[in-house]
Amino acid sequence: MSDAPQSLAEVRSRIDALDADLVGLLARREALVRAAAAFKKDEQAVRAPDRVERVVAAARGKAAEAGLSPEVAEAVWRAMIAAFIDLELTEHLDRQATGQAVERATGQATQQPYG
Numbered sequence: 001m002s003d004a005p006q007s008l009a010e011v012r013s014r015i016d017a018l019d020a021d022l023v024g025l026l027a028r029r030e031a032l033v034r035a036a037a038a039f040k041k042d043e044q045a046v047r048a049p050d051r052v053e054r055v056v057a058a059a060r061g062k063a064a065e066a067g068l069s070p071e072v073a074e075a076v077w078r079a080m081i082a083a084f085i086d087l088e089l090t091e092h093l094d095r096q097a098t099g100q101a102v103e104r105a106t107g108q109a110t111q112q113p114y115g
């Protein structure tokens with residue numbers, strides 16, 4: 001028997017189920033991105049353009065093997081990484097602001113993410 005969906009409603013129900021899996025995978029990815037951010041000292045390290053290109057190239061390569069359009073893979077990965085870079089930069093700025101507030105309150109120098 002064919003596994004092909006028999007209606008638009010069935011297609012959409014399968015898409016919704018896959019999206020739920022993707023949300024779980026992206027949450028695990030976000031936890032790792034946040035862990036990476038903690039090792040980075042400056043904005044250039046957060047942006048890591050060489051690493052971005054390697055990640056995108058790997059996604060394109062795996063996409064072709066898996067039956068995913070490489071163009072779609074590249075667009076999705078670039079959008080996803082841009083969002084994670086924004087998240088990392090926001091975390092760094094928050095940490096910097098917290099460090100400055102602690103310094104004001106205590107008069108003690110704290111470690112600054114941007115040197």
Ligand SMILES: O=C(O)C(=O)C[C@]1(C(=O)O)C=C[C@@H](O)C=C1
Pocket residue numbers: 033036037046047048049051052055080081084085088
């Ligand atoms: O590999 C890193 O350094 C990460 O922080 C992860 C990640 C990504 O989402 O893949 C995010 C930001 C960097 O610009 C590069 C890659």
